[in-house]
Amino acid sequence: MPSARSGVRPLFVVTILSSAFLLFLVQPMVARMALPRLGGAPAVWNSAMLVYQALLLGGYAYAHWLGRLEPRLQGRVHLGVLLIAALWLPIGLGGLQPGPGVPPAFWVPWLFVLSIGPLFFAVSAQSPLLQRWFSLACKGQDPYALYAASNLGSFAGLIAYPLLVEPMMTLFNQRILWSSGYILLGLLVALCAGTLPRDRPLQAATPVTSAPPGRKRVAHWILLAFVPSGLMLATSTYITTDIVAMPLLWVIPLALYLLSFTIAFARDRTAADIQTRIAPIAILLFGGILVSGMPGMPYLGAIMALALLFLVSVALHTGLYRLRPEPDRLTGFYLAMSFGGALGGVFSALVAPMLFDWTYEYPILILAAGVLTPHAYMFAPLQRIWQGNPQRRRIL
Numbered sequence: 001m002p003s004a005r006s007g008v009r010p011l012f013v014v015t016i017l018s019s020a021f022l023l024f025l026v027q028p029m030v031a032r033m034a035l036p037r038l039g040g041a042p043a044v045w046n047s048a049m050l051v052y053q054a055l056l057l058g059g060y061a062y063a064h065w066l067g068r069l070e071p072r073l074q075g076r077v078h079l080g081v082l083l084i085a086a087l088w089l090p091i092g093l094g095g096l097q098p099g100p101g102v103p104p105a106f107w108v109p110w111l112f113v114l115s116i117g118p119l120f121f122a123v124s125a126q127s128p129l130l131q132r133w134f135s136l137a138c139k140g141q142d143p144y145a146l147y148a149a150s151n152l153g154s155f156a157g158l159i160a161y162p163l164l165v166e167p168m169m170t171l172f173n174q175r176i177l178w179s180s181g182y183i184l185l186g187l188l189v190a191l192c193a194g195t196l197p198r199d200r201p202l203q204a205a206t207p208v209t210s211a212p213p214g215r216k217r218v219a220h221w222i223l224l225a226f227v228p229s230g231l232m233l234a235t236s237t238y239i240t241t242d243i244v245a246m247p248l249l250w251v252i253p254l255a256l257y258l259l260s261f262t263i264a265f266a267r268d269r270t271a272a273d274i275q276t277r278i279a280p281i282a283i284l285l286f287g288g289i290l291v292s293g294m295p296g297m298p299y300l301g302a303i304m305a306l307a308l309l310f311l312v313s314v315a316l317h318t319g320l321y322r323l324r325p326e327p328d329r330l331t332g333f334y335l336a337m338s339f340g341g342a343l344g345g346v347f348s349a350l351v352a353p354m355l356f357d358w359t360y361e362y363p364i365l366i367l368a369a370g371v372l373t374p375h376a377y378m379f380a381p382l383q384r385i386w387q388g389n390p391q392r393r394r395i396l
Contacts, residue, residue: 008195009141012134013149015188019126020153021160022181024258026091027052028161028251029174030116033093034108047108049233049254053338053345054109055117059124060338064331066129071136075193078129082186085122088115090179119182126150126185128334130192135327137195143327144265151261158255210326217323218336224320225340226347227372228313231365232257233348235309238362239302253309260313264321272318276374279315282308283370312369319374 031048062081066074094115127150131143165174213221236250263271286308325333352361 008137009134011188011191011195012130012137012146015185015192016127016130016146016150017153017156018181018185018188019123019130020150021157022178022185023120023123023126023157024154025157025161025165025181026116026120026178027254028158029165029178030091030093030112032161032166032174033171034111037093047349048112049250050342050345050349051109051112052120053229053342055113055120056124057335057338057342059121059126060128060331060335062121063125063129063132064335066125067132067331071133071196072193072198074129074133075190075196078125079186079190079193081125082122082189085118086182086186088118089182090175091116091119091182092175123182123185126189128331130189131334132327132330133192133196135330136197137192142267143330144321144324145267148262148265148267151258151265154258155255155262158251158258162251210328213325213329213332220323221320221333221336222340222343223368224316224323224372225337226344227365227368228257228260228309228316229341229344230348230361231309231312231344231369233345234352234359234362234365235305237348238359239305252306256306256310257313260310260317263314264317272314272321275311276315276318279311279373280370282311283366283373308366312366312373315373316369319372322374 027048034048066077069077092115094111127147131146134141134146135143165177169177232253235253239253240250263275266272286304320337348361348365352359
């Protein structure tokens with residue numbers, strides 16, 4: 001039995017990496033396809049990101065619902081969903097044209113949903129679903145490390161497009177490459193489904209034994225996911241409108257946002273803990289400088305804004321990791337995270353532009369990050385100076 005299970009973890013790692021790679025390779029690819037029709041304005045990209053976050057939320061909700069079924073039945077249902085979504089292959093952009101005067105915030109979502117919605121939905125469910133399957137196939141092993149692998153694949157897919165795929169391939173070949181990868185992914189998912197336990201009747205649901213999280217804990221999860229997601233879009237808007245306008249600059253905030261998950265959910269906690277300790281000081285220093293403006297040093301301002309986004313994202317996602325539930329509650333945890341991420345996208349992409357005439361969402365989210373970031377002292381002497389001795393603490 002141990003030898004039979006020895007290849008299970010590499011199989012799940014490869015599958016979840018491939019899934020995340022395809023999921024985030026498609027985002028800049030479709031943006032490139034839509035560039036001649038839509039242009040490259042920040043409002044267009046923010047609307048597209050909102051669609052991706054909504055589809056991701058739908059995929060996570062579907063994965064959470066699927067967890068109520070017997071493991072083997074979960075595999076059959078999900079393979080059926082992947083097969084139905086394959087009807088949209090080869091991937092491409094639909095022929096929908098905007099009406100006169102229709103703003104991108106309302107038209108772009110329809111175009112993206114009709115063009116890639118089913119494919120993105122099917123692939124987006126993979127991360128929580130495969131982690132849940134891994135916890136069933138390999139009892140006793142921590143599935144959360146696979147989430148770090150998932151976001152590493154996402155980061156690789158996002159970066160690979162501007163560096164390798166776009167310069168070396170035509171759009172037609174890019175479509176064929178992604179569609180071929182989707183078929184390969186379906187085969188890998190089928191192999192993962194084959195590792196699910198068969199010791200329960202087909203009608204039996206997956207057992208849930210741990211205590212359910214309270215409402216305050218779920219709200220905390222949502223808030224910790226809301227701020228980095230909203231700040232990622234707000235940083236893109238802030239940099240491109242107030243600091244420096246560069247093509248494809250939106251890729252960098254998204255890549256840093258994804259990379260923060262890899263660090264926050266990694267097995268080795270050293271990097272996550274160090275950056276979480278640094279984050280409050282970075283928010284205080286960088287946040288104040290950026291909000292006051294840096295008109296004479298645009299590139300330095302952009303670098304500081306990106307560094308601040310990365311540190312805040314690592315700190316808040318580390319907070320999520322510390323509050324993670326037992327593996328049998330895993331899909332609900334990721335659903336709450338996805339819901340918070342989608343709310344952050346709605347706030348920055350839809351609500352803020354209607355309420356504010358400047359990027360006020362940026363300082364608002366920085367202040368929220370300062371409140372939510374886990375506060376830890378960088379050095380023990382600093383902690384003693386700040387907190388004082390026990391007698392002083394009793395007086396205060």
